[in-house]
Amino acid sequence: MEELRKKYIEAISDAADEASLEDLRVQAVGKKGEVSLKMRELGKMTPEERQVAGPALNALKDEINSALAAKKAALADAALDARLKTEWLDVTLPGRGRRQGTIHPVSQVMEEVTAIFADMGFAVAEGPQIETDWYNFDALNIPGHHPARAEMDTFYTHRAEGDDRPPHVLRTHTSPVQIRTMEKTGAPIRIICPGRVYRADYDQTHTPMFHQVEGLALGKDISMANLKWVLEEFFSAFFGTHVETRFRASHFPFTEPSAEVDIQCSWQDGTVKVGEGDDWLEVLGSGMVHPKVLEAGGIDPNEYQGFAFGIGIDRLAMLKYGIPDLRAFFDSDLRWLRHYGFASLDQPTLHGGLSR
Ligand code: PHE
Secondary structure, three states: OHHHHHHHHHHHHHOOOHHHHHHHHHHHHOOOOHHHHHHHHHHHOOHHHHHHHHHHHHHHHHHHHHHHHHHHHHHHHHHHHHHHHHOOOOOOOOOOOOOOOOEOHHHHHHHHHHHHHHHOOOEEOOOOOEEOHHHHOHHHOOOOOOHHHHHOOOOEOOOOOOOOOOOOEEOOOOOHHHHHHHHHHOOOEEEEEEEEEEOOOOEOOEOOEEEEEEEEEEEOOOOHHHHHHHHHHHHHHHHOOOOOEEEEEEEEOOEEEEEEEEEEEEEEOOEEEEOOOOEEEEEEEEEEEOHHHHHHOOOOOOOOEEEEEEEEHHHHHHHHHOOOOHHHHHOOOHHHHHHHOEOOOOOOOOOOOOOO
């Protein structure tokens, strides 16, 4: 018995895992285990022998069982310890900072412009950036021979050899959306259209792609006075201060009469401030929609009239946020974007106050 005891207690303490523990249990105290077989022999013993051997065997069985249970618990503890070691985590470490993008000043200004005009009842309309010759020019009263076509430095798309339809163009202004909207909804109309436009031009104040916001209001008695009020209201809300406008007679094929509009500003040490001083800065073209344009859009010029305007968005962003070079807008330089960009949750809104 002492041999059995030694053998199993040692083997149990050396067992490496639960499976070998189970083997040992079967070998020792299982139905046909060594200890169990010994117990069966008790029957053949004399009562005296049995009185000694019985309790001793029972004690041995108990001892082996508790050794098994203790070892099993120890193995489980060791496994848990090992896991804890590999899954260890220092919750006091500082978090890994994630780079956050910023809202581009142009996107920011588009949001602001949209919010201000929405407040005056203007909906947002959109049109394609690759435009037909007709929408970009003809429908806007710019026929084929018109000098405005050359002035606009248009990008033309390619037509296959032998295909002599006029090529599509990258829209040179947002004005084609006027026609598209007239066709789609008829009058009355009150929309703005912010978007990208393209002209082959590149210097400190010109990039081949830039942004405009078109405005169009058609009704039965809309006049130039309404145009002036809307624009002054817009600029004052946008710059957060009362802004005087100056209308200068001008010419666009699609408006009659036409006016270029300047906003009041001051120049001090090379920086410009809007809404004060007695200098003027040109920011948009506008006028009363030409009857031919209304006709092209399927609207009766004897019944409806109204105004249209086109504002350069990039210029507005430069003025409001003091950004000196237009080209940097489209360089995708991360340092520039981080400096001039807006936090996504920190956008000035109409209800929160547009100016900061
Ligand atoms: N489309 C003109 C431009 O790009 C601006 C404009 C729009 C002028 C609407 C008058 C009316 O210069």
